[in-house]
Amino acid sequence: MTTTQEHTPSISETAARMLESGEREFVLDVKTSDLEVNMGPQHPATHGVMRILCRADGELCTGAQPHLGYLHRCAEKIGENVEWLQYLPYTDRYDYLAAMNNNLSYSLAVEKLMGIEIPRRAQMIRTICAELNRIGSHLIAFGTYGLDIGAITPFLYMFREREWMMALFEKICGARLTYSYIRIGGVFNDAPPGWLSEVERFCDTFDEKWQEYVDLLMMNHIFVKRTANIGVIPKEMAIDFGLTGPMLRGSGIDWDLRRDQPYELYDEIWADGAFEIPLGSGAKGTLGDCWDRVYVRVMEMHESIKIVRWCLDNIEPGPVIADIPKTLKIPPGEGYVGIENPRGELGHYVVSDGGKVPVRVRVRAPSFVNLAVLEALMPGTLIADAIAIIGSTDIVVGETDR
Amino acid sequence: MTAVANYVKNIVDTVKTTLVGMRITGKYLLQKPITVQYPDERLPIPNRYRGIHYLEQEKCINCLACARACPIDCIEMDAIRHGKELEWVSFTLDYQKCMFCELCVYPCPKDCIHMGTEFAFTSYDRSEFVHDLLSYQGMSREAKARMIEAEKKKKAKEEAKAAKKAAEAAKKKAESEAKGEDAPDAGTDGGEG
Amino acid sequence: MSLPLHLAALAAPRSATNQINDFLTGVKPDFVPDWALPLTTALISVGIAVAIISLVAMSGTWLERKVSGHIQCRYGPMRVGWHGWLQPIADGVKLLLKEDMIPLGADKPLYLLAPALVLASILGAMAVFPLAPDFYFADIDLGIFTILALTSTTTIGVVMAGWSSNSKWSLYGAMREAAQVVAYEIPLGISLLVPVMVAGSFNLLEVSNGQAGGFGVLNWYIWPWVNPFMGPAFLLFFIAILAETKRAPFDLPEAESELVAGFMTEYSGIRWSFFFMEEYAAMFLYCVVGSFFFFGGFESPLTSLARATDVHLLVQVAAAVTIIAKGYAGLFLMMWLRWTLPRVRIDQVMTLGYKYLTPLALACVLGASVWEVFLAPVLPWR
Numbered sequence: 006m007t008t009t010q011e012h013t014p015s016i017s018e019t020a021a022r023m024l025e026s027g028e029r030e031f032v033l034d035v036k037t038s039d040l041e042v043n044m045g046p047q048h049p050a051t052h053g054v055m056r057i058l059c060r061a062d063g064e065l066c067t068g069a070q071p072h073l074g075y076l077h078r079c080a081e082k083i084g085e086n087v088e089w090l091q092y093l094p095y096t097d098r099y100d101y102l103a104a105m106n107n108n109l110s111y112s113l114a115v116e117k118l119m120g121i122e123i124p125r126r127a128q129m130i131r132t133i134c135a136e137l138n139r140i141g142s143h144l145i146a147f148g149t150y151g152l153d154i155g156a157i158t159p160f161l162y163m164f165r166e167r168e169w170m171m172a173l174f175e176k177i178c179g180a181r182l183t184y185s186y187i188r189i190g191g192v193f194n195d196a197p198p199g200w201l202s203e204v205e206r207f208c209d210t211f212d213e214k215w216q217e218y219v220d221l222l223m224m225n226h227i228f229v230k231r232t233a234n235i236g237v238i239p240k241e242m243a244i245d246f247g248l249t250g251p252m253l254r255g256s257g258i259d260w261d262l263r264r265d266q267p268y269e270l271y272d273e274i275w276a277d278g279a280f281e282i283p284l285g286s287g288a289k290g291t292l293g294d295c296w297d298r299v300y301v302r303v304m305e306m307h308e309s310i311k312i313v314r315w316c317l318d319n320i321e322p323g324p325v326i327a328d329i330p331k332t333l334k335i336p337p338g339e340g341y342v343g344i345e346n347p348r349g350e351l352g353h354y355v356v357s358d359g360g361k362v363p364v365r366v367r368v369r370a371p372s373f374v375n376l377a378v379l380e381a382l383m384p385g386t387l388i389a390d391a392i393a394i395i396g397s398t399d400i401v402v403g404e405t406d407r
Numbered sequence: 408m409t410a411v412a413n414y415v416k417n418i419v420d421t422v423k424t425t426l427v428g429m430r431i432t433g434k435y436l437l438q439k440p441i442t443v444q445y446p447d448e449r450l451p452i453p454n455r456y457r458g459i460h461y462l463e464q465e466k467c468i469n470c471l472a473c474a475r476a477c478p479i480d481c482i483e484m485d486a487i488r489h490g491k492e493l494e495w496v497s498f499t500l501d502y503q504k505c506m507f508c509e510l511c512v513y514p515c516p517k518d519c520i521h522m523g524t525e526f527a528f529t530s531y532d533r534s535e536f537v538h539d540l541l542s543y544q545g546m547s548r549e550a551k552a553r554m555i556e557a558e559k560k561k562k563a564k565e566e567a568k569a570a571k572k573a574a575e576a577a578k579k580k581a582e583s584e585a586k587g588e589d590a591p592d593a594g595t596d597g598g599e600g
Numbered sequence: 601m602s603l604p605l606h607l608a609a610l611a612a613p614r615s616a617t618n619q620i621n622d623f624l625t626g627v628k629p630d631f632v633p634d635w636a637l638p639l640t641t642a643l644i645s646v647g648i649a650v651a652i653i654s655l656v657a658m659s660g661t662w663l664e665r666k667v668s669g670h671i672q673c674r675y676g677p678m679r680v681g682w683h684g685w686l687q688p689i690a691d692g693v694k695l696l697l698k699e700d701m702i703p704l705g706a707d708k709p710l711y712l713l714a715p716a717l718v719l720a721s722i723l724g725a726m727a728v729f730p731l732a733p734d735f736y737f738a739d740i741d742l743g744i745f746t747i748l749a750l751t752s753t754t755t756i757g758v759v760m761a762g763w764s765s766n767s768k769w770s771l772y773g774a775m776r777e778a779a780q781v782v783a784y785e786i787p788l789g790i791s792l793l794v795p796v797m798v799a800g801s802f803n804l805l806e807v808s809n810g811q812a813g814g815f816g817v818l819n820w821y822i823w824p825w826v827n828p829f830m831g832p833a834f835l836l837f838f839i840a841i842l843a844e845t846k847r848a849p850f851d852l853p854e855a856e857s858e859l860v861a862g863f864m865t866e867y868s869g870i871r872w873s874f875f876f877m878e879e880y881a882a883m884f885l886y887c888v889v890g891s892f893f894f895f896g897g898f899e900s901p902l903t904s905l906a907r908a909t910d911v912h913l914l915v916q917v918a919a920a921v922t923i924i925a926k927g928y929a930g931l932f933l934m935m936w937l938r939w940t941l942p943r944v945r946i947d948q949v950m951t952l953g954y955k956y957l958t959p960l961a962l963a964c965v966l967g968a969s970v971w972e973v974f975l976a977p978v979l980p981w982r
Contacts, residue, residue, distance in 0.1 A: 158939045161672035
């Protein structure tokens with residue numbers, strides 16, 4: 006007996022095949038009219054105010070179309086009206102689960118235009134914060150995914166750890182969700198005394214709890230059966246749709262901006278061999294299925310802890326902010342920096358004419374790009390699978406709509 | 408054969424992982440909860456917490472740096488200047504707009520606006536969210552005292568000056584008077600000194 | 601010993617209805633006409649059943665919230681009474697006072713009838729449920745048959761609710777419920793055949809009596825020395841009742857992350873709470889059935905001790921305490937499972953029901969019958 010599981014086509018796969026070949030009407034031998042189901046904007050599984058118009062034939066989803074714009078707040082237009090530093094709090098608000106990463110992306114883009122050197126300690130603290138925030142964001146992604154699948158308890162366990170992470174941020178910058186902590190030129194404040202040792206304690210505890218999540222939810226047979234072979238994104242399709250982040254790596258494509266377009270200290274950390282880039286392998290089903298995507302996120306939490314540990318080992322005292330004027334005047338030019346947000350490549354494209362106010366701030370939001378794949382994945386799945394697929398894309402509607 | 412193996416494996420896996428899960432949840436069932444009963448017990452709030460602002464009004468010089476730094480212009484202040492002292496009219500912060508970004512705190516030259524640890528406010532009326540951060544209006548007793556002091560000093564200075572002038576004038580006069588016999592017209596330009 | 605008639609009625613080993621009737625005859629004033637007696641008896645019996653259902657449902661909701669809370673590292677309700685034990689009453693008051701919403705496009709008569717039908721089926725099943733060896737409403741030879749038949753009529757109410765709500769989510773929930781219940785009635789009935797075969801009776805009381813002796817523990821049917829197929833049969837029975845009562849991991853008809861709230865999406869206030877009461881009452885009822893057929897029913901060390909004292913009332917109380925404790929233990933197990941497992945998908949529910957549970961249950965019945973016919977007669981302890 007081999008350990009590899011024989012793949013028997015599930016109902017949804019059969020249904021998809023039938024849909025494609027037009028076999029459906031013939032096989033069912035009954036003329037059923039499709040039902041239009043409005044999933045959202047108020048629905049427990051849409052992760053925010055998003056509306057997905059599902060066409061369904063009984064339990065079978067025959068088509069889906071996401072509708073956006075319920076949370077549009079003109080973030081990019083606001084960028085053209087406020088000063089460089091004043092735009093920082095607005096970046097918190099598009100991907101509110103990973104605000105540190107948003108701050109970082111914007112700051113890096115502006116710093117690229119200014120051409121300034123960031124103090125090493127500031128870079129360390131930035132990396133720690135970004136990685137801790139990645140953990141928090143993935144905890145939410147994994148937890149709410151469990152919620153979508155129907156497991157409520159793991160979600161609350163994950164909130165417990167995330168709560169600690171937020172308390173850490175509360176200590177360093179005073180806010181729990183919209184941090185505005187990483188600023189142009191460095192960070193706002195140095196870490197308070199004792200903060201770094203608490204981060205270390207967090208890392209130790211988290212490793213333990215992480216194993217529990219894997220046992221409780223990730224490896225649960227029902228969870229595996231619900232997610233494996235569902236919503237399969239083949240490699241070519243992932244590239245065609247421009248997916249980034251865990252969505253892309255879940256399909257087995259080895260692309261991580263932390264290594265491939267290094268920013269901050271990631272090239273050094275990578276050279277030190279402190280972290281790996283987890284990839285989907287199709288261990289429980291097909292390569293690129295929902296389980297793989299979630300597994301990549303779970304493994305990334307583990308890797309983030311390693312990065313944080315590396316930073317804690319190598320951090321040295323020093324200044325935390327470069328010498329920059331109070332009112333920023335950025336030299337004319339344009340710059341784009343993309344970073345590895347928990348959801349994928351988050352890029353800021355900023356244009357300056359030398360004034361106090363940006364000419365243009367453009368955000369390349371990973372959720373927005375990743376969302377596009379839904380329309381292609383949903384036909385031929387069951388309604389319950391559709392929920393699993395939406396959950397596995399891990400979108401934050403604040404970011405898709407901005 | 409693989410189908411049968413799969414069948415058995417599915418059963419075994421389901422039972423095994425369910426038991427593992429029940430062990431974990433059962434472990435937490437016996438542990439003490441980690442949540443707190445909020446209004447009765449509260450978690451400590453760190454020093455850097457970004458709550459409702461407070462103002463060290465004594466230090467503030469009404470320079471508008473914080474109002475200019477604010478991305479959404481929610482700070483407004485008004486004061487009348489009496490020489491060096493300020494007579495405060497208002498210093499309002501609109502918490503319907505404020506996004507607690509702390510950008511107003513850093514540019515302050517006197518380090519007088521801070522974010523406190525208070526965070527809860529509810530109201531039936533929107534107007535109540537426009538907070539006046541002033542602890543007093545008009546001038547403080549100290550400022551008044553200082554102003555009176557300063558005025559006194561000024562007066563005293565002026566008086567001293569005047570006295571000095573008068574003394575000088577008197578001296579000149581005396582001198583001129585002394586010289587008077589030599590120059591009888593000197594008395595007319597005594598006020599020029 | 602000559603007791604007054606109405607007290608003697610309580611002590612006599614007869615059905616509760618008769619006892620109530622005798623009690624009423626004893627205390628009846630002269631001006632009350634005779635035809636009022638059976639009516640009053642019926643009303644009192646129904647009142648007791650409703651009271652039990654309500655108490656079980658209320659304590660069930662409280663227990664669920666506390667268990668889920670503590671599993672999730674929180675406290676659950678803490679404000680109303682000691683550790684929130686009065687919370688169900690507060691909730692009940694709230695639900696009673698809520699506006700009774702009926703959707704505009706709803707099929708009004710069916711919409712109003714559905715919750716009542718759902719609750720009525722469980723109340724009907726209560727008739728066969730003995731509270732103590734000598735306190736029951738009806739001693740029917742096909743007791744378990746009646747319970748299964750009556751509880752499965754909840755499906756009609758649920759489908760009615762889903763159809764009449766004029767909501768797509770409700771319809772999905774109703775269709776899932778129908779498919780699920782039909783699929784799981786089969787393994788549920790078949791797995792119950794194993795203890796029925798061992799006991800040789802469908803009557804709950806007789807099944808319980810069959811497990812007497814052995815310090816109230818050793819003769820429970822669940823033990824492998826009674827019949828080794830009993831353990832697997834119980835497992836199948838337990839999975840089937842999870843599906844029957846729409847509990848996680850089989851809560852597909854409600855499936856809050858998929859179908860908003862399934863068939864109850866459009867219901868609010870007290871009508872919604874009827875569905876809730878039905879869920880907890882059905883859970884409790886099935887757990888009690890499970891303890892009758894696998895875990896000794898009224899038999900426990902406590903009952904054995906009480907029986908040793910030979911005081912009739914004490915035996916009744918001990919038996920009642922035993923069965924209620926067993927019911928709540930089952931309830932707790934169901935809650936523990938609910939807060940551990942993710943939800944299965946509809947096709948997996950069907951696969952599990954038809955491909956796994958049904959054949960396995962049949963295998964259990966076959967094995968058990970072989971054991972009963974060939975081995976049980978020669979076993980020294982049987």
